Amino acid sequence: MDIYHHLTSDFIAILITLKLAIVTCFFLALIGTPLAYFLAFKSKKTKPFIETIVTLPLVLPPTVIGFYLIIFFSPEAVLGKIFIILTGEQLIFSFYGLVLASIIYSLPFWVQPLQASFEKIGRDTIRTSYSLGAGPLDTFFNVTIPLSKRGFFTSLIISFAHTLGEFGIVLMVGGGIHGKTKVIAISIYDHVEQLSFGKAHILAGGMLILSFIILFTLFYFNKRTVVRVK
Amino acid sequence: MSNLSVFLNGKIGNLFLNFEHNFKNDGITILYGPNGSGKTTIFSALGGFINNLETRIFFNGNELHDIDKYPPYKRPFGIMFQNPILFEHLSVEENLDFVIKRNQLNTQNKNLISKEYLINQLELNSLLKRSAENLSGGEKLRVVLARTILKHPHYLLLDEPMSDLDIKYKAKLLVFLKDFNKKFKIPILYITHSIEEISQIGDQIVLIKDGKKIDSGSVSNILNRSSFVDLTGKFESSSILEGIVSRHDKNLHITTLDLNGQKLIVPGLPGKLHDIVRVRIRSRDILLSSSRLKTQITENELQGLISSIEIEKNSAFSELVIVLKNFKNNKNKQKLRARITTYNLQNKKLLIHDNVFIYVSSVSIDRQAYQSK
Numbered sequence: 001m002d003i004y005h006h007l008t009s010d011f012i013a014i015l016i017t018l019k020l021a022i023v024t025c026f027f028l029a030l031i032g033t034p035l036a037y038f039l040a041f042k043s044k045k046t047k048p049f050i051e052t053i054v055t056l057p058l059v060l061p062p063t064v065i066g067f068y069l070i071i072f073f074s075p076e077a078v079l080g081k082i083f084i085i086l087t088g089e090q091l092i093f094s095f096y097g098l099v100l101a102s103i104i105y106s107l108p109f110w111v112q113p114l115q116a117s118f119e120k121i122g123r124d125t126i127r128t129s130y131s132l133g134a135g136p137l138d139t140f141f142n143v144t145i146p147l148s149k150r151g152f153f154t155s156l157i158i159s160f161a162h163t164l165g166e167f168g169i170v171l172m173v174g175g176g177i178h179g180k181t182k183v184i185a186i187s188i189y190d191h192v193e194q195l196s197f198g199k200a201h202i203l204a205g206g207m208l209i210l211s212f213i214i215l216f217t218l219f220y221f222n223k224r225t226v227v228r229v230k
Numbered sequence: 231m232s233n234l235s236v237f238l239n240g241k242i243g244n245l246f247l248n249f250e251h252n253f254k255n256d257g258i259t260i261l262y263g264p265n266g267s268g269k270t271t272i273f274s275a276l277g278g279f280i281n282n283l284e285t286r287i288f289f290n291g292n293e294l295h296d297i298d299k300y301p302p303y304k305r306p307f308g309i310m311f312q313n314p315i316l317f318e319h320l321s322v323e324e325n326l327d328f329v330i331k332r333n334q335l336n337t338q339n340k341n342l343i344s345k346e347y348l349i350n351q352l353e354l355n356s357l358l359k360r361s362a363e364n365l366s367g368g369e370k371l372r373v374v375l376a377r378t379i380l381k382h383p384h385y386l387l388l389d390e391p392m393s394d395l396d397i398k399y400k401a402k403l404l405v406f407l408k409d410f411n412k413k414f415k416i417p418i419l420y421i422t423h424s425i426e427e428i429s430q431i432g433d434q435i436v437l438i439k440d441g442k443k444i445d446s447g448s449v450s451n452i453l454n455r456s457s458f459v460d461l462t463g464k465f466e467s468s469s470i471l472e473g474i475v476s477r478h479d480k481n482l483h484i485t486t487l488d489l490n491g492q493k494l495i496v497p498g499l500p501g502k503l504h505d506i507v508r509v510r511i512r513s514r515d516i517l518l519s520s521s522r523l524k525t526q527i528t529e530n531e532l533q534g535l536i537s538s539i540e541i542e543k544n545s546a547f548s549e550l551v552i553v554l555k556n557f558k559n560n561k562n563k564q565k566l567r568a569r570i571t572t573y574n575l576q577n578k579k580l581l582i583h584d585n586v587f588i589y590v591s592s593v594s595i596d597r598q599a600y601q602s603k
Contacts, residue, residue: 124311124313124315125315125317127277127279127302127311128311128314128315128317129303129317130277130278130279130301130302130303131277131302131303131305131307131308131309132303132328132329132332132333132377132378132381133303133304133329133332133333133381134303134328134332135301135303136303138303138332139303142328143317143319146319147317147318147319149319
């Protein structure tokens with residue numbers, strides 16, 4: 001009974017983790033893609049500033065981001081208040097708080113490969129397309145996106161894998177609530193704390209294999225793309 | 231008829247651009263000048279890609295500089311950039327279809343330039359199904375040229391299109407461009423550094439240096455002017471002569487041109503009988519003598535009158551301008567630049583207004599510089 005309970009608990013954690021990764025990648029595509037495009041083609045003066053902001057999550061300890069997010073997400077803060085008004089729920093310790101945190105944390109992993117890919121296409125290609133009579137949207141969907149397939153693929157894989165493996169921020173912002181915000185990484189941590197090495201092995205081994213497969217797929221199909229993480 | 235007038239003023243990078251010109255609406259106009267003189271910038275401005283310059287572009291009475299009304303994708307030009315780009319996610323044929331799909335509106339007279347015509351002329355048939363990714367430089371260039379033309383532009387802008395080609399194909403493509411221009415009456419603005427290309431296809435030429443127009447006019451006039459020589463350097467100094475084909479010798483593979491009653495023998499068989507053919511003769515390939523030589527040392531002996539002598543300072547050379555004698559007494563005056571050592575000039579006691587005999591070997595006449603009219 002006890003074993004069965006723990007298995008389902010781990011199974012739920014796996015589902016939550018996958019759901020988190022999928023939802024996060026969806027929003028990253030919406031937010032990170034225009035941002036990468038802007039950084040690659042549009043910005044000049046603001047570029048270093050925006051690049052710094054986007055890259056910060058790479059160098060900051062997760063606890064620092066987690067700490068500030070807790071403050072912003074708290075019901076007393078503006079963001080937290082707005083969320084309560086909109087949904088009636090608290091942002092902190094909620095699944096959507098987790099999504100928001102993951103978006104911020106994985107943003108550089110979406111933006112950087114895509115930005116590099118856009119930059120490789122270059123201004124001249126875009127100009128060529130314009131001069132042939134294709135408007136900006138036409139060019140974006142029929143030239144830029146098809147030409148940056150590899151970039152999108154890399155961004156998706158890396159962001160997905162990275163969101164799967166996140167621990168620190170998820171623990172601080174989500175609190176590891178069973179069935180709600182407890183993801184695989186936290187489950188493993190709990191198992192180890194309780195010295196349940198067997199269960200930890202299953203999850204950790206699963207993560208190891210999954211991450212290996214994901215990265216191997218990336219490098220196998222994307223031989224020419226260098227994953228650039230500054 | 232259409233008319234393209236361009237005014238650009240302002241600083242871009244290190245270049246201070248102050249350019250104004252009314253481009254002719256037929257024929258091929260060459261834009262010539264040193265690197266960094268602003269030629270490519272003019273193309274970018276025409277394409278609508280420059281917004282930090284004071285720009286006035288009028289075309290067919292439309293104010294193209296109104297970027298809201300005429301964004302880059304609504305301009306009537308076909309632009310081929312210096313490093314031509316193909317969409318590598320598409321096949322060669324899909325690249326051509328890309329522009330056909332997007333320019334149906336201005337192609338009511340669809341039969342005017344057909345895809346098949348260009349595939350034929352530019353020998354693209356074997357390339358059509360190939361991916362645009364793995365083409366050689368020359369193949370790529372032909373596809374890009376075809377794609378640019380398929381836009382049915384009202385003005386074709388080509389930025390050094392031949393720089394990547396081998397000589398043999400270059401000659402073919404130049405002939406194609408010249409024919410295309412004549413057949414479809416689409417004016418071409420053409421950037422090049424090659425004097426051969428200028429003399430072969432250029433009708434008009436605009437000289438530009440440090441962002442300013444220095445001179446402009448017909449190619450045969452400008453190439454003999456000092457403004458052009460200043461840009462090319464004295465070593466490349468040359469003259470363009472125009473003559474009427476009076477005889478083709480198919481056995482010896484030479485052509486005799488009639489230059490207002492004087493004969494000039496050139497290698498090859500350019501043009502048809504009675505065509506006007508343009509040839510380029512480098513100033514340093516000319517020999518001068520104050521009297522007729524008893525044994526003619528070259529195929530060609532021309533007569534002329536020295537109209538100016540410039541003795542260069544700190545140099546061994548002098549440059550002479552010679553007006554060729556016109557035995558037909560028409561108004562057609564042809565000038566020849568000659569570059570000889572000052573030592574030679576003084577030895578032969580050549581003076582201004584003297585008659586001279588000019589000797590040019592046919593070997594040194596620019597073989598690529600033929601243009602039939």
